[in-house]
Amino acid sequence: MNRTTLRQATGPVSLVLIVLVCWFVAGMVADRMVQQELDAALHVQRQISTSIVDNMAEVIASDLAMSRALPATMAEMDVVQHALSKSQNYAANDAAAEPAQRAALLKDPQMAAVSDFLHDAQGFSGLDQIWLVNANGICVASSNSIHNPLAGEQSLVGADMRTRSYLTNALLGAFSEAYGVGRVSGEPGIFIAAPVYADGLLVGVVVAKVGIARLRHWVAHAGTFVADENGVIIMAHNSALEGHALPDSRIQHMSAAERQTTYHRDAFPDVRIQVAPQVREQAPWVPTAIAAQLFGMTERPLPSLYQARGGLNSGLSAHLVDPLAAWPELLRNHTRDHLLVFLTLAGTVALAWVITVSYVRERRHHRATRDLAEQLQSANTLLSAEARHDALTGALSRRYFLDLLSREIDRAHANNEPLCMAIADLDHFKQINDRFGHAAGDRALEHFVDTCRAELRGADAVGRLGGEEFGLLLPATGLAGGRDVVERLRLRLKAVPSPKLPASVGLSVSIGITELSPDDLPERIMSRADLALYAAKTGGRDRTEALPPDDTAPPARTVANAW
Known part of the structure; x- marks a missing residue:
């Protein structure tokens, strides 16, 4: 073979080799470039999703803490302890005896008065x-045993409750909290059971139910859901996920009878939350460590970030599956980068063009990073504002108000200053919503907060605790002065109507106020203010009741009225 023939043979081989080397090197460069974009996108989105799931967990923990307060408080009340002590002669016999026992309880004037008290x-x-x-496990009084023509058939009064899972520990003397589905109503909810002791003996349990429908704000963000201690999704932004079970959860090991008792169903399809297989299939350039952080679900085709928070002082856990929005663009960028770098390496003629494209891409990368950072800052600012203020009324949010209460208590104790805490509740608010519509109800809430701002000092605080209930914080104010302040507020609300409401809407408010004692904690002063509010409600509404700091029970007339 002569030299000319050899050159003719090796020429195409060299060209193919150069093309392969350029293609391989271009792939490595493209991998590196897109990995940097992926790192930046993951960093920003992980911070946002972490903020979302942390805020969700805080709201859940705060709501549950508020829901636990009433059963725990009622367990300490004489009226409840006395009623349960007097009802020990009611015990479970057989199913045939239950109607007669229910009828006896409903006719018992003492128990009927207790049911009135629970209803209020x-x-x-x-x-x-x-x-x-x-x-003995028998329901002796219930908030739904009155105002119901079929109470004898629908009420829980007289029912044997021993088989309820949420009562097992409570009847043994321990506080209990669990998700379940009501056997009579068929409605799901969170059941809270607080043991009641009288003279050192366990005499019964106070049980409260918070319906799931009241807690839908927990899953307001797309991709969020809440699971109970058994791994069952009890609520989700995508309602199709409700009733599904998390992988390897406790529900898979429960018997059919246990499932029926708690959930009134036996089938719990699995929710597949696993490392997204399409990551390595679509993008082999993604590092293994990063691919292991991206998850997939049947309902979420894009690789997603998965966040979960447990330990919310309950068996509940908060979850977020947040799709990586930048994924399609990253795939497109990788393909384009590979081709561009290959063309750059293929000839020196394209060198200037490659430098220009790299410069433009670097600028775009920094601009995208800056935009993402600005979005993160805006999202954090929005989340902070939402956490601090109620969106409707502009009052402090419940969580921020509770934090402020804790700080003010510490400051009052440190400076040896008085501090008053009040809880206000708009009277007959449901009637306003029913007669004039929810828009009128919203205007009524706004008008109350505006009245508070006009009457209270700049150092005072008003926060929305939930629905039509508001908390008032009066630093450096004694009980007598605090009562005068809230009484002026009550009178001003009646005297100055809102121009945004129909003239026939008469607003009034019931207020309970108390003063900080030297050893008070936030829960204790709130509980005392709540008791004062209850006294105002049962005393006829549209009034102010004050409870001294050394008082731990409602006023005497309140107990009498309850019976």
């Missing part, structure tokens, strides 16, 4: 139902 407590507490169960 439910009305201002935000709970769906409250009932008392004696130490």
